[in-house]
């Protein structure tokens with residue numbers, strides 16, 4: 001039976017798009033569900049385009065009920081992928097999917113992670129620090145923001161003529177290149 005992926009995303013969902021593309025014709029796995037806290041998120045439209053069901057939830061449901069866990073269990077989800085999802089994952093969800101929840105972050109963690117560190121803020125911090133290199137991290141999720149065991153990092157050099165826009169673009173290219181592959185490699189190790 002194919003492995004089943006659930007993607008949580010709050011925004012545009014360009015990573016979700018790459019994952020849905022990657023597994024569209026895969027015999028190993030399929031994206032079974034896209035979940036979002038934001039009904040207006042473009043990721044919902046992207047899921048529709050792939051005819052993948054989406055589920056919108058609010059803060060109370062996420063933090064004060066078992067509804068999301070029940071849904072993921074009912075759909076026999078094997079791996080939970082956070083792709084631009086900015087809420088902390090509650091304990092009950094972590095416990096229900098031990099080592100099965102992964103996140104992507106647009107920096108070389110532990111640099112520039114933590115609450116409120118997302119989007120341009122991350123890249124600005126790297127530029128302001130005068131870093132010579134920047135990159136992305138894919139990691140297991142734990143009870144803290146942007147922590148948990150690192151699964152994969154990819155980096156690029158920051159050149160003297162790089163700007164916020166160019167490093168953002170380079171980081172995004174790496175995310176799109178590696179996230180689907182890392183998910184695939186993890187799933188291959190599952191029974």
Ligand code: GAR
Pocket residue numbers: 009011012013014015016083084085086104105106117118119146175
């Ligand atoms: C990605 O760059 C991802 O690394 C970041 O959100 C973006 C979502 O883009 N995640 C975090 O910052 C998590 N702390 P997307 O909606 O186009 O995939």
